[in-house]
Amino acid sequence: MDHRLLEIVACPVCHGKLYYNKEQQELICKPDGLAYPVQDGIPVLLEVEARALTLEESHP
Structure with a gap:
């Protein structure tokens, strides 16, 4: 990702900073506990496409 x-x-929900997880190809919003997919290098910043972070992911 560039x-x-x-x-x-x-983040489309809270407008906060997103962190890139290269291994899972996701953009992470820790305050909202959401992970947005990156498909073919393009972030899919739709709340309905995001997955909820697990407790371990949101509070390492």
């Missing part, structure tokens, strides 16, 4: 893109994208 780091320049990561600097400008924000």
Whole structure:
């Protein structure tokens, strides 16, 4: 994922910073406990497409 893109994208729910998980190809919003998929290098920033983080993922 392009780091320049990561600097400008924000969580669509809280407008907070997203963190990229390269292994799972997801953008993570810890405050909301959501993981947005990245498909073919394109973030899918739709709340309905996000998965809920597990307790371990949201509080490592």
